[in-house]
Amino acid sequence: MLQRIGAGMAMSCLAMVAAAVVEGRRLRAASDAGLIDRPDATVPMSVWWLLPQYVLVGLAKVLGTIGLEEFFYDQVPDELRSVGLAISLSVLGVGSYASGILVSAIDWATSGGGGESWLSDDLNRAHLDYFYWILAALAALEVFVFVYIAKRYVYKNKAEP
Structure with a gap:
């Protein structure tokens, strides 16, 4: 169970790396084509560049979410089993709020001094690639912390019927 969650977290990290690389390439393509000051213009780049990051995000979601639900259902005390899914969804909700705070903080920090925000x-003037690199670094840190904690976790023993 924890391996599945960890694999999902690692896939999420790789997805952010892929997104950062693709966005960097898109910015270079926009610059090379002289489209920096034309935000509505189409950048000469295939949509297929997005495929790796979306595949990785899909794998991360499947592995992480299913693993998390299975973990909470299996490892909570039997008396609380009915709330296992609610606990799992609460973790995802906290993550959603945290991501909103992170986006606001980065937007505020990078728009200081009257410049263009990364977001x-x-x-074509933003630096979404920098934002993806920050997300990749945070995801990598989270994977290391998760592995550290997961190695010390003792699974609840299931009684044989």
């Missing part, structure tokens, strides 16, 4: 509406 600007004009993607």
Whole structure:
């Protein structure tokens, strides 16, 4: 169970690396084509560049979410089994709020001094690639912390019927 969750977290980290690389390539393509000041123009780049990151995000979601639900259902005390799924969803909810706070903090920090934010509406002037690199670094840190804690976790023994 924990291996599945860890694999999902690792896939999420790899997805952010892929997204950062693709966004960096998209920015270079926009610059090379002279489209930096034309945010509505189409960048000459195939949509297939997005495939690896979406495949990795899908794998991360499947492995992480299913593993988390299975873990909470299996490892909570029998008396609380009915709330195992609720606990699992609560973890995802906390993550959603944390991501909103992170986006707001990075937008605020990078728009200081009157400059363009990394998360600007004009993607050709923004630096979404930097944001993805930060997410990849945070995800890598989370994987290391998870592995450290998971190695010390003792599974609840199931009684044989």
